[in-house]
Amino acid sequence: MAEDLEQTIQRLKELAGDVPLGWDRPRPKRVYIAVDKKDAREFARMLFEDFGARFATATGTDIGEELEVVYHFECDAVGLVINMRERTPKGDPVVPSITPVVPAADWIEREMNDLVGIVFDGHPDPRRLILADDWPDGVYPLRRDKKNDA
Amino acid sequence: MTHKTLIPIGPYHPLQEEAEFFQLYCEGETVVDMDARISYNHRGIEGVSMNRTWDQVPYVVERVCGICSASHPLAYVQAVEEIAEVEVPERALYVRTIINELERIHSHLLWFGLAGHFIGYNTVFMWAWRYREPCLDALEVVTGSRINYANHTVGGSRKDLTPEMVKFVGERLDEIEGPLDMFITTALEDPILSLRLKDVGVLTEQDARALGACGPTARASNVPIDVRRDDPYAAYDRVDWDVMTCQNGDVFDKVVVRLLETKEAIRILRQALRDLPEGPVQASVKEVPPGEGVGHVEAPRGETFHFVKSNGGAGPERHKIRAPSFNNVPTFRASCIGQPIADVTITLASIDPCYSCTERMAVVADRDTGEELMNFADLVKLSRQKTEEIRKQL
Numbered sequence: 001m002a003e004d005l006e007q008t009i010q011r012l013k014e015l016a017g018d019v020p021l022g023w024d025r026p027r028p029k030r031v032y033i034a035v036d037k038k039d040a041r042e043f044a045r046m047l048f049e050d051f052g053a054r055f056a057t058a059t060g061t062d063i064g065e066e067l068e069v070v071y072h073f074e075c076d077a078v079g080l081v082i083n084m085r086e087r088t089p090k091g092d093p094v095v096p097s098i099t100p101v102v103p104a105a106d107w108i109e110r111e112m113n114d115l116v117g118i119v120f121d122g123h124p125d126p127r128r129l130i131l132a133d134d135w136p137d138g139v140y141p142l143r144r145d146k147k148n149d150a
Numbered sequence: 151m152t153h154k155t156l157i158p159i160g161p162y163h164p165l166q167e168e169a170e171f172f173q174l175y176c177e178g179e180t181v182v183d184m185d186a187r188i189s190y191n192h193r194g195i196e197g198v199s200m201n202r203t204w205d206q207v208p209y210v211v212e213r214v215c216g217i218c219s220a221s222h223p224l225a226y227v228q229a230v231e232e233i234a235e236v237e238v239p240e241r242a243l244y245v246r247t248i249i250n251e252l253e254r255i256h257s258h259l260l261w262f263g264l265a266g267h268f269i270g271y272n273t274v275f276m277w278a279w280r281y282r283e284p285c286l287d288a289l290e291v292v293t294g295s296r297i298n299y300a301n302h303t304v305g306g307s308r309k310d311l312t313p314e315m316v317k318f319v320g321e322r323l324d325e326i327e328g329p330l331d332m333f334i335t336t337a338l339e340d341p342i343l344s345l346r347l348k349d350v351g352v353l354t355e356q357d358a359r360a361l362g363a364c365g366p367t368a369r370a371s372n373v374p375i376d377v378r379r380d381d382p383y384a385a386y387d388r389v390d391w392d393v394m395t396c397q398n399g400d401v402f403d404k405v406v407v408r409l410l411e412t413k414e415a416i417r418i419l420r421q422a423l424r425d426l427p428e429g430p431v432q433a434s435v436k437e438v439p440p441g442e443g444v445g446h447v448e449a450p451r452g453e454t455f456h457f458v459k460s461n462g463g464a465g466p467e468r469h470k471i472r473a474p475s476f477n478n479v480p481t482f483r484a485s486c487i488g489q490p491i492a493d494v495t496i497t498l499a500s501i502d503p504c505y506s507c508t509e510r511m512a513v514v515a516d517r518d519t520g521e522e523l524m525n526f527a528d529l530v531k532l533s534r535q536k537t538e539e540i541r542k543q544l
Contacts, residue, residue, distance in 0.1 A: 027232060029381060030444060054375065055362045056446070057472035059457045072444065072457065079381030081444045083457075104362030107480055108472070115196075130189045141197060 005029070005078045012082070015051055019043055029080050032070075037086045037095045040071075041122075044084065045101035047073045053082055055104040060112035062144045067093055067118050071105070088118070097123035115142040153177070157491065172482070172498070179490045184483060199469040204230060204438055207466065208302055211456075214471060216297045217260065220246075220253045221449035222456070222471065223302040228383055229445030229458040230304045230466075234438045242306035242431040246384040247422045248319065249293060249301055250447070251415040255326065256285040257450035258408045258415075261502045262333065265405065269346055269496055270534035274333075281329045284322040291318050306432035316423050323416050330416070334409045345540045347402035350489070351497030354399055357484040362477045365452020367501045370407045371399030377448040389421040399485075401500040408502075438462070449474055451502050475501070492532040 003011070005028065012031070016023075019042075022034035035043050047053045053073035061068045066087045073082040088095050097120035099105045109120040110129035117140035120126065128135075140146060157174040175183040195214055199207050208223035215222065224246060231238060259282040266274025286296045292315050293299035301308050311319075337343055353363065358371035368375055376393040378386040394410040396403035440462040446455045452474030459468040478501040486494050 026441065030232070032442070054359070056453065056455050057457075057470070057476070059468065059470035061459065061468045070457065072455065074380075074446075076375045076380040079377075081381070081446070083442075083444070103360045104477060104480075107476060130192055132189070141194065 002077060005080065008075055008078045008080060012051060015046055016043070029078070030083070031080065032083045032085060034085045034087075037088055040069075040084070040086045041096040041098050041101060044071060044073075044098040044105075047082060047084065048102045051075070055102050056081075058105065058108045058112065060116035060118050060142070062090075062116060062140075062142060063087075064144070065090060067116060069095060069112065069118060071098065093117055094119045094121050096121050099123050114140070116140055117143060154182075174486070174491070174494060176491055179492075181486050181489050181491060181494060184486055186479065186482065188479075196469055196471055199471075200466055203465045204304055204435075207469065208304070209300055211471065212298050212300065214473065217257045218253070218449040218451065218454060218473070219298045220250045220302065221447045221454045222473075224250060224384070225445040225447040225454045225456040226458065226469070226471075227302050227304045227445070228447070229443035229456045230438060230460075232443035232445065233441040233458065233460050234304070234435055236305050236433055236435055238306055239430045239433055240385075240427045241310070241429045242433075243385045243388075244422050244426045245307040245309075245311060245431055246302060247386060247389070248311070248419060248426075249289070249299060250384065251419045251422070252285055252289050252292070252319070254415045254450045255412050256282050256289070257502075258412045259285065261408060261450075261499075262405065265401075265496065265499055268499055268530070268533060270537040271343075274336075277329065278333065281326050284325045288319045288322040291315055303432065304438075305435040306430070308432075310431045311426065316426065319419070320423055323419055327416055330409070330412055334406075334413065337405055337409055341544055342537065342540055343405075344402065345544075346537050347405065347496070348400055349398070350401045350493045351485040351500055352398065352400045353481050353485045357481065358399065361481050361484060363452070363481050363501075364477055365448065365450070365474050366404055366407045366411065367452060367474075367478045367481060369393070369395045370403040372397050375453075377446050377453050381446065383445075383447065385422060386418070388425070389418050391418045401496055404500045451475060452478060492536040495530065495533045 016033065019039050020033045020035055024032040048055060053075050056072040056074050058069055058071045066089055068085065068087050071084040073084065074080065075082065086095060095118060097109055099109055100122055106125065107129055109123055110126065112118045113120060113126065114128055114130040155176040157176060172184060172186050174181050195210060199210050202210055207226055211222040211226050212219040259278045263275040263278030266278065289299065290296050292311060293301050293309060353367065353371045355372045358368045358373050363371065364375065372395055374393055374395045379393050391414050394407050394414060396407050438460050440460050442459045444457055446453050454474060455472040457470040458466050461467040481501065482498060486497050489497060
C-alpha cells in the first residue's frame with residue numbers, strides 16, 4: 001500500500017536524522033527545515049535521491065543582516081511541500097551549490113546569484129542568467145539597499 | 151573534417167514570437183549542442199509585487215502571463231490564504247475551478263493550433279482556433295474579459311456566476327466538445343502526424359525527473375504528477391477526473407496528453423457547473439499575520455509555484471514566482487541534442503513555452519570561423535518540407 005502523509009513525514013524524519021537545526025510544520029502539508037549551510041548539499045541530495053522528492057524551485061531573500069535561501073521540494077504522492085532553509089551572513093554570501101546533485105537547480109541558482117547576490121560555490125555554469133551583460137557588477141535588484149530609481 | 155553550422159533562433163521564438171534566443175550547434179543535419187541565455191523580457195514582477203498591498207498583487211501577477219492569467223493569481227491567493235488561515239467559501243472554490251479549467255481549454259487549443267501551423271498543417275490551426283473562440287466567449291461572459299480575468303482575490307472570488315452564465319458556459323462546452331473529439335481522433339489516427347511527431351524530441355522519464363519538468367511535459371514522459379490531484383485546491387477534490395499520462399515523451403505524446411486533458415477539463419467543468427453550491431463567494435480577510443505560505447496551481451503548462459513571506463505589513467515582504475516554463479525550458483538540452491534541425495522547431499514548441507513567464511532566452515557561442523548562419527524562415531521551411539516529404543511518401 002502506498003505511503004500516507006504521516007508515514008512520509010516519519011520517513012523524512014528518519015532520513016534527516018540530527019542534521020536539521022530546526023523543524024517546523026505550520027500546516028499538515030508544509031514542512032520547513034532549517035539546515036546549516038555546510039550540510040545543505042548533502043541534505044538536498046538526500047531529499048532528491050534518497051527521499052525521492054521533486055525539486056520545484058528556490059527563493060533567495062535579503063532578510064537584513066543575512067541572506068536566506070529556501071529550496072522548495074515536493075513529494076507529489078502525498079502533496080507535501082518541503083522547504084529547506086539555509087542562511088549566510090551578508091559579508092560572506094557564499095553557500096554550496098546543490099546543482100551538482102540536483103540538476104534542476106541550475107537556472108534558479110544562477111537567478112538568485114543575479115538578483116540577490118548569493119554566490120553558489122561549485123555551480124557548474126555560474127554565468128549570468130537574468131541580468132543584461134552591461135548591468136554593473138555588485139548591484140543586486142532584490143537587495144534591500146537597492147533603490148527602485150536606478 | 152566536420153563542418154559545424156551555428157544556427158541562432160531568436161530573439162523571437164520561432165513559434166510563439168516572444169523574446170528568447172537559442173543557439174544550435176550543428177554537424178550536418180544534426181544538432182550536437184545548444185545553449186540558451188534568457189531575460190530579454192524581464193519585467194521584475196517579483197520586485198513590483200513586493201511594493202504593492204495584499205489586494206493589489208493578484209492584478210499584478212495575472213500580468214505575468216496572458217495565457218495563465220488565472221493560474222498565477224490563484225497560486226498567489228492560496229499562498230496568502232495559507233498564511234492568514236482563511237476559510238474560502240465553497241462556492242468560490244467552484245468558481246475558481248470553472249475559470250481555471252476554461253483557461254486550460256483555451257490554452258491547450260491555442261497550442262494545438264500553433265503546433266499544427268508549424269509543421270505545415272494550417273487546417274489544424276484554423277479548426278483549433280475556431281473552437282477556442284467559444285471558450286474565450288465563455289470566459290468573457292463569466293469574468294468580463296477574454297484574458298486577465300481579475301477574478302481571484304484573497305478570500306474568494308471577485309465575481310459570482312448567475313444562472314444565465316452557468317447556462318451560457320454549458321452551451322459553449324457543447325459547441326467545443328464535438329470538434330474536440332474529432333481533433334483527438336484525427337491526431338491519433340492521422341498517418342502523417344504520427345510519422346512526423348513520433349520519436350521526435352524525446353524527453354526520457356529520467357531526464358524529466360532530474361530536470362524538474364512539470365505539467366504536460368512531465369506527464370508525456372510518464373511522470374504522473376498533477377498538483378490538482380496531489381495537493382488539491384479549489385474544487386478539484388470534489389469532482390471526478392483523471393490525470394492523463396503517456397509513456398514515450400516525444401512530441402506526439404505531448405500533443406495527445408494535452409488533447410486528452412482538454413477533454414478532462416470539459417468533464418470537470420460539467421460537474422462544477424452542475425454542482426455549484428449556493429452561498430457567498432468572498433470571505434472577509436482582516437489582516438495577514440507574519441508567516442510564510444506556499445501556493446501552487448496546475449497551470450496549463452505545469453505547476454505554477456508561488457512562495458509568499460509576510461512580516462505582518464500591508465503587502466508581501468518576499469514574493470517568489472516560479473512559472474512552469476522556467477523548469478521546462480532547460481529540458482530542451484535533453485530533447486534536442488541528436489535531433490535533425492528540421493525537428494528542432496517543433497520540439498522547442500512542444501513544451502508550450504511561455505517566455506514572458508520565464509522571462510528570458512539568449513545564447514552565447516564560440517564564434518569559430520567557418521560558421522554558417524541560417525535564419526528562422528529557413529528553419530520553418532525545413533520543418534514544413536519534412537512534413538511534405540512524408541506526405542509524398544505515403
